[in-house]
Amino acid sequence: MKKLLLSFALCLLPLVITSCGLEEVCENEAQQVRITPSTGSAFLIDKFEASRTNATAQTAGTGVTMACNLQNTIPWGNVTYEDARNACLDAGKRLCTKDEWMAACGSNYYPYGQKFDNTACASSGVESSPTGSKSKCKSNANVFDMSGNLREWVEEGILMGGAYSSGQEDLRCTSSLPPQNGALLYSPSAADGFRCCQDIALQ
Numbered sequence: 001m002k003k004l005l006l007s008f009a010l011c012l013l014p015l016v017i018t019s020c021g022l023e024e025v026c027e028n029e030a031q032q033v034r035i036t037p038s039t040g041s042a043f044l045i046d047k048f049e050a051s052r053t054n055a056t057a058q059t060a061g062t063g064v065t066m067a068c069n070l071q072n073t074i075p076w077g078n079v080t081y082e083d084a085r086n087a088c089l090d091a092g093k094r095l096c097t098k099d100e101w102m103a104a105c106g107s108n109y110y111p112y113g114q115k116f117d118n119t120a121c122a123s124s125g126v127e128s129s130p131t132g133s134k135s136k137c138k139s140n141a142n143v144f145d146m147s148g149n150l151r152e153w154v155e156e157g158i159l160m161g162g163a164y165s166s167g168q169e170d171l172r173c174t175s176s177l178p179p180q181n182g183a184l185l186y187s188p189s190a191a192d193g194f195r196c197c198q199d200i201a202l203q
Contacts, residue, residue, distance in 0.1 A: 024053045026068035026091065032198060033143050037103040044198040045096060045104045048131035049075035049145050049152065050087060057130045066090040067196050071132040075150050077190045081183035084153040084194035095155045096197035098176070104143045105161070105173035111139035111146045116168050121148040123164040127190070139173075147171045150193030157183030163191035 032044040046069035052061035055073040067076065067087035076087070088094050096104070105111045112120045121137035123129045132144045139146055146152075148171055151159035158178045162171040169175070179186035 024064050024066040024090070026053055026066065026070065029069045030071055032069065033104070033141055034200070035100065035104050035141055037099070040099065040103075042200055043096075043100055044200060045100065045141075045143060046093075046195045046197070047071075047143055048073075049150055049193050049195050050084070051075050051131060067093070067194070069196070072130045075128055075131050075145070075193045077128055077150050077193045078188050079153070079193060080188055081153050081157055081179075081186065085155075088194070088196035091196060093196035093198040095153060095194060098154045098156050098158065098160065100197050101146075101152065101154050101160050102173055104139060104141055105146045106139045106141065107173075108140075109172050109174075111143070111173060112136055116171070118168075121145070121171070123148060125165055128164050128193075146173065151177060151191055153183075153192070153194040159192060165191055 030047040033047050034042060035045055036042040048069055048071055050067035051070050051073040053064045053066055053068055054061035055070065057072050057074065060074040060076060065087055067090070085095050108114050110116060117136070121134050128149050137147060138144045146161050148162055148164055148166060151163045152161050154160055158176045160176050162175050
């Protein structure tokens, strides 16, 4: 009887997902953005930086493995390259390539234009902001937070776009940070995140 009650109690814990045979779910996900680059194939990219399924506007959440495309949640920082790749795969997506990421950011120096605007993607400089909370911090394709907030892993194992703590030069669409000892040995910080892309199914 005690074992039965314990099993039932575990099923009531939201983070003990596997014990109840439930799958993680991203509720109220934003629609992905279709990007058609000048060269290469069209693809889909998440409108917002990846967050956990249990993230809120106040906390990044914990204890889950699937990436979500959600507005107004604290994005998933302090994430390794491998965990970012796996989180996208768990969501049925993949990490963006560097070329895809840059195509979504656009041809301007910054996603919002040619000139640096210290109000467009402004933050406290000490932590990330909820996804999509800066209305001007978006590319012409309507993809948010590609400058600042979190640096973002891409498939090549480098970090793109600068973070909330980055200077002006590191916030450009072309800005990249290759980890000195390679992506697999890199120890991430709270400023390191990601977003997911997806191939467009052939009809």
